[in-house]
Amino acid sequence: MDAVSHVSFLTDYGLADGFVAACHGVLLRRGVSALDITHLIDPGDVRRGAAVLAQTVRYLPVQVHLAVVDPGVGTSRRGVVVVTPGGLLVGPDNGLLAPAAAVLGGVTEAYALAARPGVPATFHGRDVFAPAAAELATGTPPRVLGEAVDPRGLVRMPPALxxxxxxxxxxxxxxxxxxxxxxxxxxxxxxxxxxxxxxxxxxxxxxxxxxxxxxxxxxxxxxxxxxxxxxxxxxxxxxxxxxxxxxxxxxxxxxxxxxxxxxxxxxxxxxxxxxxxx
Missing domain, CATH: 2.40.30.90 (Bacterial fluorinating enzyme like)
Incomplete structure (x- = not known):
């Protein structure tokens, strides 16, 4: 994907603390701005975040989509870059990204973000996902950020009835x-x-x-x-x-x-x- 000037951004961080601003700052330091989708997803509500993301991305430009609703932060869950015909998705591999990927044409490639020494365990939105999104937005190929993984192994939530x-x-x-x-x-x-x-x-x-x-x-x-x-x-x-x-x-x-x-x-x-x- 060609370089873009901004990424879309969805989280459950809320607006009462500095979490969103910190992530914006990481992006801006690399010359990338954010188009906020929402930061008012209920804490840890991956299903709601996935639905809002999937229902929004179809109306956005082809770009990088950064999404963080991550109750498993600091555990063995992996961070991923998901490649689709309609853009790139960055976030935790917990089912959050899969519905949006389907809307954007389906997963063609996926990469597990490489571990970064010294990164704190509790704020991967700021320390892992925002830096990765900024690199992608400025033209870094996804393969540079981590090892390729089988798209079939990405976490998908059971479909709603x-x-x-x-x-x-x-x-x-x-x-x-x-x-x-x-x-x-x-x-x-x-x-x-x-x-x-x-x-x-x-x-x-x-x-x-x-x-x-x-x-x-x-x-x-x-x-x-x-x-x-x-x-x-x-x-x-x-x-x-x-x-x-x-x-x-x-x-x-x-x-x-x-x-x-x-x-x-x-x-x-x-x-x-x-x-x-x-």
């Missing part, structure tokens, strides 16, 4: 896991908007929503099925009403117009819902 039932046509319901809740309270599911259409859920219709146990829930939590409209956007319903729609990332989602859908529905990432026409 999204399936139509029954598996054979005609499908009558969609079962999907909650992937994330944004700051507006909108609830994004792991199912693409196309799967809504596959089960007959289109704007103007109505959906029955049933709740199941998720990763962090016990079964039988008492939530009853709900019937809500299927719309195009928040304005498809009156203020305070729920709507099932396809969000800006092309994913099935719940929202409350002028309200907080996650609180209304009692949903958190990892929960599972089933939706069907009614």
């Amino acid at each position: 999204a399936r139509v039932l029954p598996p054979a046509e005609p499908a009558t319901e969609l079962e999907a896991e909650v992937v994330m809740v944004d700051r507006f309270g909108n609830v994004q599911l792991a199912a693409s908007g196309g799967l809504l259409g596959d089960v007959g859920l289109v704007p103007g219709g109505r959906a029955e929503v049933r709740f199941a146990a998720g990763r962090d829930r016990e079964a039988g939590d008492g939530r009853r099925p709900m019937v809500i409209p299927v719309g195009v956007t928040f304005g498809s319903v009156e203020p305070g009403e729920l709507v099932l729609y396809v969000d800006s990332a092309g994913m099935a989602a719940f929202a409350v117009r002028d309200g907080h859908a996650a609180e209304r529905l009692g949903l958190v990432p990892g929960d599972v819902v089933t939706v069907s026409p009614c």
Whole structure:
């Protein structure tokens, strides 16, 4: 990849401390600036970081993408450079980078970042990943930074649940896991908007929503099925009403117009819902 003037940057570092600024400084000392995606991923939430990264990189220039959500920092987990047709990804090999790599055309090469003597064990964003991203951005080939590794060995998280039932046509319901809740309270599911259409859920219709146990829930939590409209956007319903729609990332989602859908529905990432026409 040719030299570029900046890298994209995503972390769970927050904004209350100097962690982000320190990484910016490492980049700037090498003549590279950062395009911040977000630094407000919940601490250690690799799944959320991976989803946000994957849903953002498609809109960014071909460049280096630096991502650090790294609860395993200082352990045997390796740092990697991932090469794709749409750019380079730098960060921990813990599943964070794999979805974005798929969006950028798939992994063509991967390199394990070489160990650097004397590097502190707890801030690899500053001491390992930012320096590597800066070198890549200024034209250093990935192979210079470490040993080639088999792309098939990169860590990938289990895919979030999204399936139509029954598996054979005609499908009558969609079962999907909650992937994330944004700051507006909108609830994004792991199912693409196309799967809504596959089960007959289109704007103007109505959906029955049933709740199941998720990763962090016990079964039988008492939530009853709900019937809500299927719309195009928040304005498809009156203020305070729920709507099932396809969000800006092309994913099935719940929202409350002028309200907080996650609180209304009692949903958190990892929960599972089933939706069907009614």
